[in-house]
Amino acid sequence: MTATTTAPVQEPEKHAAAKQSWWRDDSTEQMRRNLGLVGVLAVLIVIGIITKPELYSDGTWVRNNIFTILELASVIGVVTVGMTFVIIGGGIDLSVGAIIALAGVWSTTLATQDFGPGGMIFCALAVGIGVGVVNGILIAYGRLVAFIATLAMMVAARGLAAQISGKQTQVSTSSFINGLAANDFLGVPVLVYILAAVVAAGWVLLNRTTFGRRTVAVGGNVEAARLAGINVKRHTLLLYALSGLCCGIAAVMLTSQANSAQAAMANLYELDAIAAAIIGGTLLSGGRGTIIGSLLGVLVFSTITNLFAINNLSTEVQNMVKGGIIVAAVLIQQVQFKSLSQFFSKNKITTS
Amino acid sequence: MTEAQAPEPQATEAQEGQVVLRLTDVVKTFPGVRALDGVQLEVRAGEVHCLLGQNGAGKSTLIKVLAGVHRPDEGQIEWLGQDFAPANPQAAMKAGIATIYQELDLVEDLSVAENAFLGHEPKVFGFVRRGYMARHTREILGKLGHAEIPPSRLVRSLPAAGKQVVSMARALSHDARLIIMDEPSAVLAHDEVANLFRIIRGLTAQGIAVIYISHRLEEIREIGDRVTVLKDGRTTAANLPARSTPTRDLVSRMTGRTIEYVFPEPAPAVSGAEELLRVEGLTRSGEFADVSLSVHSGEIVGIAGLVGSGRSELLETIFGARRAEAGTVRMAGKVLRPGSVSAAVRAGLGMAPEERKSQALLLGEPIYRNVTLSTFGDYARVGFTNAGRELAEANRIADQLDLRPRDVRRAVRTLSGGNQQKVVVGRWLLGDTRLLLLDEPTRGVDVGARAELYQVIRDLAAQGVGVLLVSSEVPEVLGMADRVLVMREGRMVHEAPAGQIDEDTVLDLVMAGSLQVEEVTI
Numbered sequence: 001m002t003a004t005t006t007a008p009v010q011e012p013e014k015h016a017a018a019k020q021s022w023w024r025d026d027s028t029e030q031m032r033r034n035l036g037l038v039g040v041l042a043v044l045i046v047i048g049i050i051t052k053p054e055l056y057s058d059g060t061w062v063r064n065n066i067f068t069i070l071e072l073a074s075v076i077g078v079v080t081v082g083m084t085f086v087i088i089g090g091g092i093d094l095s096v097g098a099i100i101a102l103a104g105v106w107s108t109t110l111a112t113q114d115f116g117p118g119g120m121i122f123c124a125l126a127v128g129i130g131v132g133v134v135n136g137i138l139i140a141y142g143r144l145v146a147f148i149a150t151l152a153m154m155v156a157a158r159g160l161a162a163q164i165s166g167k168q169t170q171v172s173t174s175s176f177i178n179g180l181a182a183n184d185f186l187g188v189p190v191l192v193y194i195l196a197a198v199v200a201a202g203w204v205l206l207n208r209t210t211f212g213r214r215t216v217a218v219g220g221n222v223e224a225a226r227l228a229g230i231n232v233k234r235h236t237l238l239l240y241a242l243s244g245l246c247c248g249i250a251a252v253m254l255t256s257q258a259n260s261a262q263a264a265m266a267n268l269y270e271l272d273a274i275a276a277a278i279i280g281g282t283l284l285s286g287g288r289g290t291i292i293g294s295l296l297g298v299l300v301f302s303t304i305t306n307l308f309a310i311n312n313l314s315t316e317v318q319n320m321v322k323g324g325i326i327v328a329a330v331l332i333q334q335v336q337f338k339s340l341s342q343f344f345s346k347n348k349i350t351t352s
Numbered sequence: 353m354t355e356a357q358a359p360e361p362q363a364t365e366a367q368e369g370q371v372v373l374r375l376t377d378v379v380k381t382f383p384g385v386r387a388l389d390g391v392q393l394e395v396r397a398g399e400v401h402c403l404l405g406q407n408g409a410g411k412s413t414l415i416k417v418l419a420g421v422h423r424p425d426e427g428q429i430e431w432l433g434q435d436f437a438p439a440n441p442q443a444a445m446k447a448g449i450a451t452i453y454q455e456l457d458l459v460e461d462l463s464v465a466e467n468a469f470l471g472h473e474p475k476v477f478g479f480v481r482r483g484y485m486a487r488h489t490r491e492i493l494g495k496l497g498h499a500e501i502p503p504s505r506l507v508r509s510l511p512a513a514g515k516q517v518v519s520m521a522r523a524l525s526h527d528a529r530l531i532i533m534d535e536p537s538a539v540l541a542h543d544e545v546a547n548l549f550r551i552i553r554g555l556t557a558q559g560i561a562v563i564y565i566s567h568r569l570e571e572i573r574e575i576g577d578r579v580t581v582l583k584d585g586r587t588t589a590a591n592l593p594a595r596s597t598p599t600r601d602l603v604s605r606m607t608g609r610t611i612e613y614v615f616p617e618p619a620p621a622v623s624g625a626e627e628l629l630r631v632e633g634l635t636r637s638g639e640f641a642d643v644s645l646s647v648h649s650g651e652i653v654g655i656a657g658l659v660g661s662g663r664s665e666l667l668e669t670i671f672g673a674r675r676a677e678a679g680t681v682r683m684a685g686k687v688l689r690p691g692s693v694s695a696a697v698r699a700g701l702g703m704a705p706e707e708r709k710s711q712a713l714l715l716g717e718p719i720y721r722n723v724t725l726s727t728f729g730d731y732a733r734v735g736f737t738n739a740g741r742e743l744a745e746a747n748r749i750a751d752q753l754d755l756r757p758r759d760v761r762r763a764v765r766t767l768s769g770g771n772q773q774k775v776v777v778g779r780w781l782l783g784d785t786r787l788l789l790l791d792e793p794t795r796g797v798d799v800g801a802r803a804e805l806y807q808v809i810r811d812l813a814a815q816g817v818g819v820l821l822v823s824s825e826v827p828e829v830l831g832m833a834d835r836v837l838v839m840r841e842g843r844m845v846h847e848a849p850a851g852q853i854d855e856d857t858v859l860d861l862v863m864a865g866s867l868q869v870e871e872v873t874i
Contacts, residue, residue: 208736208737209732209735209736209737210728210729210732210735210736210737211735212737213721213728213737216714216717217714217717217725220714220715220716220717221710221711221712221713221714221715223705223710223711223712224710224711224712224713224714224725225725226673226693227671227673227693227703227705227711227712228693228697228712228725228726228779229693229694229696229697229698229726230694230725230726231694287714287716288716
């Protein structure tokens with residue numbers, strides 16, 4: 001898989017260049033942005049330490065709190081990975097919350113639960129992918145605007161979920177699925193492993209595969225991608241299917257957290273996922289974005305939630321702060337991109 | 353001329369024949385291009401002053417300078433006897449200069465009246481005086497001889513000619529004293545042109561000056577009073593009488609370059625080369641009709657034609673980016689699936705489209721990823737990209753094309769136009785491209801990089817690649833191509849070996865079909 005083994009006979013320095021690319025693949029700009037988000041995380045933790053020093057002096061509490069934050073981030077994190085692909089590919093998926101609800105409800109019907117946890121997981125993933133494919137067909141081949149197609153799906157899928165469940169909460173009787181949220185492995189919650197696996201797979205998919213390259217090309221310049229011979233429609237379809245798959249995984253995770261599923265679950269997850277992707281540096285118009293950035297975006301949000309929880313502050317205040325952070329993050333990015341670079345280039349001219 | 357200091361005359365009668373606009377040595381430079389290089393122009397009240405020049409001669413820049421879009425770097429513009437330096441298009445409008453662009457800048461979903469008064473709606477306490485606006489619009493439309501257009505109608509529902517009338521109504525709503533029309537007849541059918549001329553005559557009778565731009569010489573003869581010819585951003589002839597100046601004089605002032613084109617020596621003709629591309633009866637309604645052509649291995653075929661003659665659409669259809677309504681495209685004898693770019697690429701076609709930035713490049717991505725955009729899948733193993741191989745191939749291409757700067761990891765955005773074009777062409781040097789479609793390959797490319805690109809194209813041909821080249825610059829087509837096709841209004845009108853056709857003839861064929869019959873011998 002490494003570049004050096006597959007490269008044909010080339011001069012040695014070219015090999016060196018190839019190796020280097022493993023490091024330099026994320027552009028420095030993106031790196032700086034991610035470092036900025038790490039800085040925000042650090043500030044949030046410092047605020048936590050200042051406001052609740054008695055909690056932070058307890059080592060086990062800190063360790064448990066980190067896992068609490070990660071668990072909080074796990075479901076939305078998985079959704080955000082799929083969302084990041086869709087947005088980089090030039091689209092948007094407003095139906096993720098509804099897909100989770102439909103997949104969760106469908107996989108916890110009595111009929112499905114008869115097939116055991118394997119059947120339930122398969123059902124959730126298949127429903128997720130299926131709905132994603134429908135989205136993709138409507139957008140790629142039906143030429144609907146992504147915003148409208150997925151908005152319609154958001155309403156319709158939740159309606160179907162309510163229909164299937166009869167508006168009842170469906171309890172999951174599978175101890176395996178319920179155990180995903182309850183159990184640890186080597187001291188780390190299982191949900192965190194799932195998040196890590198999805199993030200790692202997403203990173204590889206985006207940065208090391210032709211699928212990822214096509215995603216960037218299609219989102220960055222559809223016309224150029226098409227004229228280079230890339231099958232834009234098929235790729236668009238696959239992007240929404242991928243987002244659906246992530247929703248299916250998230251549905252299993254969310255079901256295990258609540259030990260049940262209902263049509264109202266995962267409410268407004270689409271907004272959380274889009275917000276996380278955007279503050280992670282994903283360009284809403286497509287063509288640019290990173291998985292790591294999106295993960296950091298999710299972590300920033302879950303850390304804020306955690307910070308408010310340990311300080312016993314209301315969710316209302318929390319939502320206001322979240323809104324402010326989204327605006328601030330986008331403003332900072334714009335400054336970074338336009339004014340700041342212009343400012344520096346101007347200064348260069350005047351000082352030299 | 354003494355009337356320059358005269359105060360703004362009120363009566364249009366007295367103004368008849370007076371100079372309203374005078375440009376002296378106007379210069380406008382863009383990075384790498386001197387778009388206007390000393391333009392003189394003198395327009396009188398009540399005349400139709402025609403601007404003539406090839407593509408790239410500076411007509412569009414000149415219009416934009418007058419319309420307040422660009423500011424000239426040097427030179428003087430005198431408008432109604434006073435120095436004129438509009439800060440923005442609104443200022444130019446206020447001063448009485450209205451511009452009707454080729455792509456009409458109307459808001460399709462607003463009504464005729466709303467469009468006519470867009471940006472300067474009559475208001476009372478912030479409320480638009482709709483009744484007054486409608487009345488006034490109806491009055492203006494009546495003046496234009498189109499009282500039948502209801503002011504409340506949506507512009508979207510109007511035909512092209514009607515939209516043009518609305519544009520003119522907008523100009524009149526500003527009390528324009530000078531109306532600039534950029535190829536107004538290009539979007540009109542024949543009988544609509546007659547109507548346009550009637551409107552123009554009505555305007556000039558009221559003392560309004562008109563600058564009329566067209567490539568069709570017969571129109572200039574019919575409507576124009578005087579002609580100013582531009583070439584390479586300079587005025588080569590001013591104030592020629594529009595009706596009596598011989599066509600040959602006009603054409604010769606437009607041709608003959610001051611910028612030298614440096615073309616590499618053509619390769620010796622290979623006889624009996626394999627036929628690569630054969631296009632038969634290709635048609636897309638409204639774009640081009642019944643086009644047939646062929647390109648052989650190692651041959652450069654050039655298509656000359658104006659913007660809007662259907663050349664870009666033709667190339668895109670051959671490449672599968674547009675679906676042909678009739679006709680076939682054969683590559684090495686095999687019929688290509690219509691409307692499929694990937695089929696075309698697999699068959700060995702490559703295309704460098706007209707709009708480099710919007711159609712070919714991922715500007716924020718590194719050079720090497722742009723170079724390998726159509727081949728990265730071939731280097732990949734089970735779906736995993738091979739960055740090492742991609743970098744190696746991109747480096748090879750960068751060496752071959754002498755890309756500057758050489759670092760293939762830089763974002764394409766940071767490259768100059770010429771080097772960006774090299775990236776686009778370089779993309780097709782990878783893989784098995786046997787036929788290259790080049791649409792305006794040197795647009796926005798400076799002179800030095802042009803020569804390099806020409807050399808690259810020649811080298812490719814020497815290696816047996818067939819090239820189909822489209823350019824609106826006639827010397828480029830003549831200098832590069834082995835065989836020249838002339839396209840006008842969606843049809844191939846002429847075909848000749850490059851050595852047997854000259855610039856004047858091509859220009860004449862491209863501009864006005866009827867003229868070459870009487871005045872140019874072929």
